Amino acid sequence: MNAEPAEPTDTPAVTVHSQDDPTARVTLTDRHFPDEYGTGFTVDLHGEGLRARVDSVVVWAWGPEHLADFLDKLAADFRGWDGERTWSTHHLTLRAVFRSGGHVGLTWTIRPWTTQENSWEASVTTWLEGGEQLAAFASDVRRFLNSGTALGGPACSS
Template structure:
């Protein structure tokens, strides 16, 4: 994980795959509408990474926000080719536990731990 300074002294965090530095996730352009929220742009990169967006990630995230009082079990979202998957569980105290996995190659998997 590498914290950098972006424009306007905003933090940029980059997480790289230990086995292949060309695979990574960058969190940048952080902003907040109020004291209770933090937003970031997320950039995913890997050689051969394909995106088929017939499943809408924004809708998945909006549904999580709409159910702010909680839910049972785990909720999941993925791209058509399974390159990117997201899961979320509702935890005590009103917190959501998100998990993201980036798998750019069918024969090899990489996910942040």
């Protein structure tokens, strides 16, 4: 499987590797809890000649759809969809497309500053099999984001 949690350590992480490009991978790490309503983490993008990192991604219980819920919905639509689906929060946007053969392209875009016009952004696309592989990745992301949270509210429910 190309989506796998990192080895158990004091610092949990989850990494997704691309089937199409062995150099393309995204790692979510350095999880922290700014309060009982949020989970913060770092996003590392790796690709051919690219390494980019943003340390300040936070998802909130009352915010938009939970990242794991977004991934679960993509996996549930393993027969495909038209167009692009998007999830975002400050500093991170995730775009998903479906291509023939049952594969889902996840384009991860990070931006360190969201209010400055001259800010940089970087993107990496990872390709996964729709259905079970994507569902397993969504489960890994849910575990990563929810482990240790005090709140069992909307963003923390399975």
